[in-house]
Amino acid sequence: MKKRKGLSTVFIVIVLIWLLVPLLVSLIYSLFENWAGIVPKGFTLQAYASVLTDPQFGKALLDTVLICIVPILLTNVIVLLALFVVTAYFPRLEKYVQIICMVPYTVQGVILSVSILSLYVGGKGFFASRVVMLTGAYCIIILPYVYQGIRNSMRSVNMPMLLDAAQMLGCSRIEAFFKVVVPNIMSGIIVSSLLAVGIIFGDYVLIRNLAGSTVTNLQMYLYQVMKADSRKSSATFILIMLVMFLITTVVLVLKAKNDKGKKER
Amino acid sequence: MKKKRSIYLLALLPFLVLTVMYEIIPLIGVVISSFISDENGAVTAANYGTVFSKLLYQKAMQNSLKISTLSSLAGILIAFLGARSYYEKRGKLGQIFMTILNMVSNFAGIPLAFAYMILLGNAGVMVQLGRKMGIDALANFNLYSSNGMTFMYIYFQIPLATLLLIPAFDGIRKEWQEAALLLGAGKGTFWLKVGIPVLMPSILSTFSVLFANALAAYATAYALMMNMLPLLPIQIAGCFVGDVKMQRGLGGALSVVMMLMMVVMIFITNTISRRFQKGEAVK
Amino acid sequence: MAEYIRFEHICKNFGEKKVLKDIDLGIEKGELVTLLGPSGCGKSTLLRILSGLEDATSGKVYLDGKDITNVAPQNRDIGMVFQHYSLFPNMNVRQNVAFGLKKKGIAKDEIREAVDRMIDIVGLSENADQYPSQLSGGQQQRAALARALVTKPKVLLLDEPLSAIDALLRHSLQVEIRRIQKELNITAVFVTHDQEEAMVMSDRINLMHDGKIEQSARPIDLYTNPQSKFAATFIGHYNVLATEKFVSIMTGQRPVGKDLSRSQTIAFRPEIIGISKSAPANVPADVYLLKGKVSMSLPHGNFLRYNISCGQTQIDVDTLFNRDKLYEDGAEVYLQIPAESCILF
Numbered sequence: 001m002k003k004r005k006g007l008s009t010v011f012i013v014i015v016l017i018w019l020l021v022p023l024l025v026s027l028i029y030s031l032f033e034n035w036a037g038i039v040p041k042g043f044t045l046q047a048y049a050s051v052l053t054d055p056q057f058g059k060a061l062l063d064t065v066l067i068c069i070v071p072i073l074l075t076n077v078i079v080l081l082a083l084f085v086v087t088a089y090f091p092r093l094e095k096y097v098q099i100i101c102m103v104p105y106t107v108q109g110v111i112l113s114v115s116i117l118s119l120y121v122g123g124k125g126f127f128a129s130r131v132v133m134l135t136g137a138y139c140i141i142i143l144p145y146v147y148q149g150i151r152n153s154m155r156s157v158n159m160p161m162l163l164d165a166a167q168m169l170g171c172s173r174i175e176a177f178f179k180v181v182v183p184n185i186m187s188g189i190i191v192s193s194l195l196a197v198g199i200i201f202g203d204y205v206l207i208r209n210l211a212g213s214t215v216t217n218l219q220m221y222l223y224q225v226m227k228a229d230s231r232k233s234s235a236t237f238i239l240i241m242l243v244m245f246l247i248t249t250v251v252l253v254l255k256a257k258n259d260k261g262k263k264e265r
Numbered sequence: 266m267k268k269k270r271s272i273y274l275l276a277l278l279p280f281l282v283l284t285v286m287y288e289i290i291p292l293i294g295v296v297i298s299s300f301i302s303d304e305n306g307a308v309t310a311a312n313y314g315t316v317f318s319k320l321l322y323q324k325a326m327q328n329s330l331k332i333s334t335l336s337s338l339a340g341i342l343i344a345f346l347g348a349r350s351y352y353e354k355r356g357k358l359g360q361i362f363m364t365i366l367n368m369v370s371n372f373a374g375i376p377l378a379f380a381y382m383i384l385l386g387n388a389g390v391m392v393q394l395g396r397k398m399g400i401d402a403l404a405n406f407n408l409y410s411s412n413g414m415t416f417m418y419i420y421f422q423i424p425l426a427t428l429l430l431i432p433a434f435d436g437i438r439k440e441w442q443e444a445a446l447l448l449g450a451g452k453g454t455f456w457l458k459v460g461i462p463v464l465m466p467s468i469l470s471t472f473s474v475l476f477a478n479a480l481a482a483y484a485t486a487y488a489l490m491m492n493m494l495p496l497l498p499i500q501i502a503g504c505f506v507g508d509v510k511m512q513r514g515l516g517g518a519l520s521v522v523m524m525l526m527m528v529v530m531i532f533i534t535n536t537i538s539r540r541f542q543k544g545e546a547v548k
Numbered sequence: 549m550a551e552y553i554r555f556e557h558i559c560k561n562f563g564e565k566k567v568l569k570d571i572d573l574g575i576e577k578g579e580l581v582t583l584l585g586p587s588g589c590g591k592s593t594l595l596r597i598l599s600g601l602e603d604a605t606s607g608k609v610y611l612d613g614k615d616i617t618n619v620a621p622q623n624r625d626i627g628m629v630f631q632h633y634s635l636f637p638n639m640n641v642r643q644n645v646a647f648g649l650k651k652k653g654i655a656k657d658e659i660r661e662a663v664d665r666m667i668d669i670v671g672l673s674e675n676a677d678q679y680p681s682q683l684s685g686g687q688q689q690r691a692a693l694a695r696a697l698v699t700k701p702k703v704l705l706l707d708e709p710l711s712a713i714d715a716l717l718r719h720s721l722q723v724e725i726r727r728i729q730k731e732l733n734i735t736a737v738f739v740t741h742d743q744e745e746a747m748v749m750s751d752r753i754n755l756m757h758d759g760k761i762e763q764s765a766r767p768i769d770l771y772t773n774p775q776s777k778f779a780a781t782f783i784g785h786y787n788v789l790a791t792e793k794f795v796s797i798m799t800g801q802r803p804v805g806k807d808l809s810r811s812q813t814i815a816f817r818p819e820i821i822g823i824s825k826s827a828p829a830n831v832p833a834d835v836y837l838l839k840g841k842v843s844m845s846l847p848h849g850n851f852l853r854y855n856i857s858c859g860q861t862q863i864d865v866d867t868l869f870n871r872d873k874l875y876e877d878g879a880e881v882y883l884q885i886p887a888e889s890c891i892l893f
Contacts, residue, residue: 015343115292164630226382
């Protein structure tokens with residue numbers, strides 16, 4: 001038994017090293033002028049300064065933030081409405097909603113992006129707009145995560161019971177849903193929304209294929225500087241990873257809080 | 266009350282509009298266009314003929330299948346051992362492990378390609394280190410090959426697979442292990458006869474997720490290779506985006522082939538998994 | 549007294565399954581009435597039809613002289629306590645209790661006053677600012693009760709509110725609910741599968757079985773005079789035997805008074821049986837005498853239950869616990885059963 005535990009420790013440590021080395025190497029690379037030998041030389045923050053003062057970086061960061069707001073809000077509202085109606089009134093339809101929501105999980109980015117592109121690109125007006133296409137595609141690509149997040153939290157609060165109780169206290173069913181159920185699943189909605197933020201932040205294929213050059217996110221920015229300046233791009237890389245880690249940390253903290261609350265109940 | 270029910274269907278409308286416009290019609294469109302000639306707009310199966318006869322696309326399919334399968338196999342193996350270690354160990358190290366897994370689960374695409382270029386590219390830190398210290402395996406590592414790609418893909422498969430497998434291990438009751446121990450079975454026998462068969466459905470479904478994930482991965486490969494190594498997703502995107510005229514038919518056929526690969530993989534894993542669930546394969 | 553609630557020809561089908569079969573039932577004002585029965589008998593469905601949360605397939609429901617069959621639940625003026633976890637988890641006790649009053653648009657001070665009073669009645673004054681997750685199961689149900697009562701509904705419905713609460717606390721809550729119901733003089737319908745709970749709490753018990761009302765009676769009448777084999781098995785702990793079998797294990801003379809040949813089943817409670825080691829000298833003419841062997845004795849605290857085997861038949865006998873009068877396993881005993889306490893179906 002003891003020996004096994006030791007083996008487990010060794011294995012976990014090896015996997016951790018595997019996962020962390022690329023990050024550490026990039027971090028060191030971004031902080032030193034010269035890393036030709038074994039020991040890096042010439043500590044400097046020059047690379048970070050040049051990224052943070054680059055107006056292109058600012059624009060990319062802003063675009064990245066802006067482009068994820070609408071799809072996330074839209075998808076959450078749409079899925080909330082759909083799941084409310086389906087669970088409260090038409091339980092037989094739940095299966096179909098689930099299938100539709102899980103399809104993007106298997107289709108994934110490349111095919112989704114080219115199929116939307118080929119459908120709308122020739123046309124004119126609102127739906128042919130690159131930003132609209134991209135927004136629609138983002139809604140679909142985050143759909144599985146939003147759907148699962150909302151459905152799981154609806155189950156964990158025992159939604160039918162809460163609806164019944166609120167209705168007996170004078171609410172109509174839809175009122176009961178927004179007044180009682182939604183506030184109670186808010187933390188679940190926030191967690192799945194943050195996961196969605198992570199997905200959109202990490203997207204390259206949809207934005208490249210659909211938006212072309214109209215919208216540039218951080219990934220595209222990294223791709224551009226990568227071809228020109230490897231130190232500057234390693235600093236960009238570290239900044240992107242920092243943002244990602246921040247999002248994941250918030251998700252983990254919120255999740256832990258949720259789970260704790262459930263156990264107490 | 267009863268009559269008003271259908272009014273609530275209206276609340277389902279936004280969902281239907283969104284998914285019909287951006288999921289269902291586009292996907293059906295791609296399938297239809299795969300049967301339409303890019304030259305004259307006639308209904309044809311020629312696009313599929315091109316896909317299977319042209320060397321470039323044959324190579325793309327081969328490479329994609331090879332990289333996806335190998336990286337998924339390696340990923341699932343490491344993830345199984347990792348999840349089992351977590352299951353045995355837990356504690357402080359386990360917590361750190363979980364946190365890091367979650368942290369790097371979004372680490373893919375362009376940033377991953379970049380990090381690996383720094384690490385193992387032609388002038389990469391590790392490669393130089395290998396040269397200095399005379400480690401040939403590092404010095405001669407070629408990231409820009411299908412083996413190099415597979416190695417890089419394994420990186421993003423590990424956190425995904427481990428996070429998917431860890432909950433499955435919760436289904437292995439400590440009591441089973443104790444019961445097996447009392448019946449005289451060692452730990453190895455327990456895992457061989459009970460643990461792995463019970464976990465098999467989860468392992469298989471995780472495998473099909475990994476396969477789909479690797480098959481559709483675009484950014485990682487694109488950033489590293491551009492078009493040097495033919496891969497399905499890159500060829501598909503190339504048919505629609507780029508300097509040349511949009512080739513809906515050919516791109517559609519390639520998309521359908523890629524979707525079929527995923528469907529076939531899901532079908533295979535489901536079939537095997539069903540046998541395990543019935544217990545037929547456990548004997 | 550006039551009927552306050554009336555169910556008229558209520559039927560309910562879930563797909564092919566008939567859950568309620570033509571229920572007719574009246575409930576009087578100020579009563580606490582129980583719907584008692586095993587799971588799947590339709591008791592909860594009947595309650596939910598009264599609440600409006602479920603629609604009847606056919607039939608009508610009247611409350612206070614008005615037809616409420618098609619009135620939405622939120623407009624019926626009915627309060628309800630559910631099995632468990634029905635408190636809104638994001639609100640504390642005070643906010644939960646105030647929810648219904650706020651919905652009615654009542655002035656703030658008035659709400660505060662009513663809420664505090666009701667929280668006091670259910671004995672939660674010290675927990676008023678706590679959230680559901682911080683309360684015990686019993687406290688949660690007290691809060692749910694306060695929330696249902698504070699709007700002064702016409703009827704209070706209780707859907708197995710104590711089923712998730714452990715035995716000791718359950719008894720005190722039963723008494724408490726009964727006290728509050730009497731204090732506020734509110735009409736209440738209580739659903740339970742626990743016959744003891746129904747006995748303790750109700751003015752009247754409606755025993756349900758397979759979508760029908762099997763018997764409607766005061767608790768004591770239901771206990772002493774069940775009118776069907778099902779009622780006899782479900783209420784109390786009746787020994788229910790085929791008459792033929794009962795006759796075959798009888799010893800001694802056949803008592804006068806009851807004609808066993810015309811009925812199929814005989815039922816008698818375990819506590820009316822006399823038990824003795826030796827054959828009684830002179831058996832009264834209206835007592836059945838059986839001979840058997842003790843196969844097991846089960847102490848139940850204040851009484852002791854013997855399983856007696858008479859040939860192939862098992863009979864349960866309850867005796868008050870008496871240290872000097874214990875029968876060992878395997879001992880031969882004589883049982884005396886007064887004919888007038890036997891019920892024939």
